Amino acid sequence: MDEPQARLILQAYRPGSEENDPEAAEALQMAERDPALGRWLAEEQEFDRAMAAHLEAIPAPFGLKTRILAQGSPAAVESRPWSWAVKLAGVAALLFLLVQIASFFRPPPPPSAGVGDYASEMVSFIRLSPPLEMASDDLGAIKKWLAKEDIAPPDVPQRLADLRPAGCRILSFRGQKVTLICFKRDDAGLAHLFVVDRTAMPQMKPGDKPVLRQEGDWATATWVEKDSVYLVAAEGGPADVQRFLPST
Numbered sequence: 001m002d003e004p005q006a007r008l009i010l011q012a013y014r015p016g017s018e019e020n021d022p023e024a025a026e027a028l029q030m031a032e033r034d035p036a037l038g039r040w041l042a043e044e045q046e047f048d049r050a051m052a053a054h055l056e057a058i059p060a061p062f063g064l065k066t067r068i069l070a071q072g073s074p075a076a077v078e079s080r081p082w083s084w085a086v087k088l089a090g091v092a093a094l095l096f097l098l099v100q101i102a103s104f105f106r107p108p109p110p111p112s113a114g115v116g117d118y119a120s121e122m123v124s125f126i127r128l129s130p131p132l133e134m135a136s137d138d139l140g141a142i143k144k145w146l147a148k149e150d151i152a153p154p155d156v157p158q159r160l161a162d163l164r165p166a167g168c169r170i171l172s173f174r175g176q177k178v179t180l181i182c183f184k185r186d187d188a189g190l191a192h193l194f195v196v197d198r199t200a201m202p203q204m205k206p207g208d209k210p211v212l213r214q215e216g217d218w219a220t221a222t223w224v225e226k227d228s229v230y231l232v233a234a235e236g237g238p239a240d241v242q243r244f245l246p247s248t
Helices: 003-012 022-033 035-056 064-070 084-105 115-126 139-148 238-242
Strands: 164-173 176-184 190-197 211-215 218-225 228-235
Touching: 003 022, 003 035, 022 035, 035 115, 035 164, 115 164, 115 176, 115 190, 115 211, 115 218, 115 228, 139 164, 139 176, 164 190, 211 238, 218 238, 228 238
Parallel strands: none
Antiparallel strands: 164 176, 176 190, 190 228, 211 218, 218 228
């Protein structure tokens, strides 16, 4: 399987489905080994989550289901396994229909997002135990790698910098690059630091108190330093992230 074939399969793949399909398993393994393909898959899944959340908030017009079903008639079809090309074509057609419905009944979303959106999407990503593009226990080496990727290394809070890093990768949020650096906590868990340009959330201002949120089993703290928005996420409660905040 080459990369174009893997991308075709992964475009139709949805987490929790086709778990026993050997083609999907092979494509996912390629994404774990190939950082560029893994980053592309993460962005695809981020888009799917954002689209799903957007569509869930739109009330279905009265009688829409009836009108859709009326457009087709049942036909006897021989039962056989579907190819990935057929599945992808079906997904594309359904997505096109949903996008048209969404654009008709709802205005386009604003370019910026709130802290809750940001925290939810970042936590949903690390719940999947994503592969790191650069694995290292040397924070200096991680910052050099980020600089080579044309990303300004963030100012890591000292209480996080005192921990042993595990590595980093680059994500995306609302078209903005997000730096993710993972650190090994003393209790064998992980603490994740996300940094994105403040233009993604211009409503956040330097000097504001950190925003604490609970996303299921994960706690997050979000604050602003200079032109960047920082977010720390760790499994546990508020105390598990407050201890990593910058000293005041």
